[in-house]
Amino acid sequence: MKPTSSVRILHFWILYLSSNVSIPAWAEPQHLKTSGIRPTNLQHPGNRLHILPLLLWSKRPSSGDDKRTTKIPSNFTILPPEDPSVSRYREYLRTNTSHPNPNYDTAVAWIKEQAQAIGIEYKKIDFDPPGLFIIRLKWPGSDPMERSSLLLNSHIDVVPVDSSKWTYDAFAAVKDDKGNIYGRGAQDRKSQGAQYLEAIRRLKMRGFSPRRTVYVTFVPDEEVGGDRGMATFLKASEFMDMNVSLALDEGAATMDDVYPIFYGERSVFRVRITATGRSSHTAMMLKDNAATKLNKALGLLFVFRDEQINASNPDGNIENVTSINLSQIGGGTSPNAVPSEIWAIVDMRLRLRPTWTFSNLTNLLDSICNQSGNGVSYKVLLNLEIKEESSLSESDFWWRTIRKSFDEMGWKMKPQIFAGASDARHLRKAGIQAYGFSPLLFTEQLGHQDNEFLNENTFLNGITVYEKLIPKLANARE
Numbered sequence: 494m495k496p497t498s499s500v501r502i503l504h505f506w507i508l509y510l511s512s513n514v515s516i517p518a519w520a521e522p523q524h525l526k527t528s529g530i531r532p533t534n535l536q537h538p539g540n541r542l543h544i545l546p547l548l549l550w551s552k553r554p555s556s557g558d559d560k561r562t563t564k565i566p567s568n569f570t571i572l573p574p575e576d577p578s579v580s581r582y583r584e585y586l587r588t589n590t591s592h593p594n595p596n597y598d599t600a601v602a603w604i605k606e607q608a609q610a611i612g613i614e615y616k617k618i619d620f621d622p623p624g625l626f627i628i629r630l631k632w633p634g635s636d637p638m639e640r641s642s643l644l645l646n647s648h649i650d651v652v653p654v655d656s657s658k659w660t661y662d663a664f665a666a667v668k669d670d671k672g673n674i675y676g677r678g679a680q681d682r683k684s685q686g687a688q689y690l691e692a693i694r695r696l697k698m699r700g701f702s703p704r705r706t707v708y709v710t711f712v713p714d715e716e717v718g719g720d721r722g723m724a725t726f727l728k729a730s731e732f733m734d735m736n737v738s739l740a741l742d743e744g745a746a747t748m749d750d751v752y753p754i755f756y757g758e759r760s761v762f763r764v765r766i767t768a769t770g771r772s773s774h775t776a777m778m779l780k781d782n783a784a785t786k787l788n789k790a791l792g793l794l795f796v797f798r799d800e801q802i803n804a805s806n807p808d809g810n811i812e813n814v815t816s817i818n819l820s821q822i823g824g825g826t827s828p829n830a831v832p833s834e835i836w837a838i839v840d841m842r843l844r845l846r847p848t849w850t851f852s853n854l855t856n857l858l859d860s861i862c863n864q865s866g867n868g869v870s871y872k873v874l875l876n877l878e879i880k881e882e883s884s885l886s887e888s889d890f891w892w893r894t895i896r897k898s899f900d901e902m903g904w905k906m907k908p909q910i911f912a913g914a915s916d917a918r919h920l921r922k923a924g925i926q927a928y929g930f931s932p933l934l935f936t937e938q939l940g941h942q943d944n945e946f947l948n949e950n951t952f953l954n955g956i957t958v959y960e961k962l963i964p965k966l967a968n969a970r971e
């Protein structure tokens with residue numbers, strides 16, 4: 494018996510719903526915008542129900558089509574169904590929270606929607622001056638009066654994008670056929686915020702109830718220093734009332750199966766080196782001028798840089814290394830005039846120790862300027878001293894709990910000093926024990942880079958890691 498056309502349409506629709514076919518051209522976001530359908534959800538098979546009438550209308554056979562057999566159009570790629578948690582993560586990635594003008598409203602709306610669906614308390618805490626805020630989710634513990642609380646933090650903002658260098662739109666969360674999801678924040682750090690939420694969603698679904706209260710914070714402006722985000726929040730009465738004793742914050746991806754756990758950060762020392770000399774026509778050949786002196790100063794500094802590279806461990810551990818990088822250079826007014834002044838900005842990161850302090854760097858710079866000739870000097874632009882480190886002692890309750898939890902789970906870990914800076918430094922300064930941990934194994938670190946991506950399986954594995962770790966920490970008894 495030949496199928497009727499309505500049966501064929503039903504067959505097509507069942508196949509469409511149960512597969513992950515690419516969206517037909519007429520259902521692209523620009524077409525759907527006017528129809529009031531949220532285009533971001535179309536990868537959810539369930540959400541395609543919303544476009545069923547449109548689909549049926551679009552695919553309705555004309556009178557002459559009745560003799561054709563229905564088949565999947567050749568430009569449809571059939572992929573395995575996507576895990577809904579991956580779809581939700583991709584929605585978060587589509588919120589453009591990049592500096593210098595982050596659109597926090599869309600991201601905040603997404604977080605609120607997730608909290609309500611999961612069933613945990615959502616609160617937007619506003620500060621003075623207006624515009625400063627953080628988002629705090631609360632999962633109350635069964636005996637919070639006896640125990641301090643656990644804080645799971647991640648930042649909402651992301652670094653800017655040079656779209657000319659990206660293969661895909663950095664805010665479209667495109668997934669390729671390997672399951673790699675491209676987007677600014679795919680690693681740093683929207684993955685972590687989404688993983689916390691998905692882990693809590695799973696824990697709540699299977700009836701787990703934490704003894705300690707678990708807070709999840711989503712903070713703005715981490716990528717520009719955190720002063721308007723985490724640092725402001727830590728001074729607020731709302732934070733004092735939370736009685737936090739342990740915080741997890743951002744870590745980094747690793748290429749192997751050993752999780753880096755970050756317990757401290759390096760200090761920042763940034764200087765502007767300025768060289769002055771006689772200006773001249775570029776046709777003249779004076780023995781030295783501003784440029785030759787700056788060249789000499791940078792050359793000496795780079796000798797020290799090479800020594801630091803040689804001193805770094807083969808595994809890339811930067812704990813005892815001072816990193817030095819030239820970030821900006823400038824001067825001059827005309828291509829055919831040697832300027833009287835040229836400058837360079839040099840950024841250095843170091844772990845402060847009794848034997849290695851900012852004064853070691855000022856001594857080095859004094860010596861370099863003296864050797865580079867008359868008129869070479871430097872000015873300190875930033876000396877951000879970060880001394881606080883979280884404990885790695887077996888006598889410390891939280892460190893012992895974390896280490897034992899990893900042992901019990903059979904996870905490998907390596908305590909390290911974080912190469913960059915994160916909000917964990919503000920937490921440590923406020924007396925909170927904070928560890929940077931992002932469960933992204935076998936993954937190249939792509940935070941802040943062009944074409945940042947994360948594989949969906951790595952994202953899913955990380956959810957499982959938090960699903961196992963959160964109960965260990967939330968129920969730990971002192």
Ligand SMILES: [Zn+2]
Pocket residue numbers: 648681682715743915
């Ligand atoms: Zn980050």
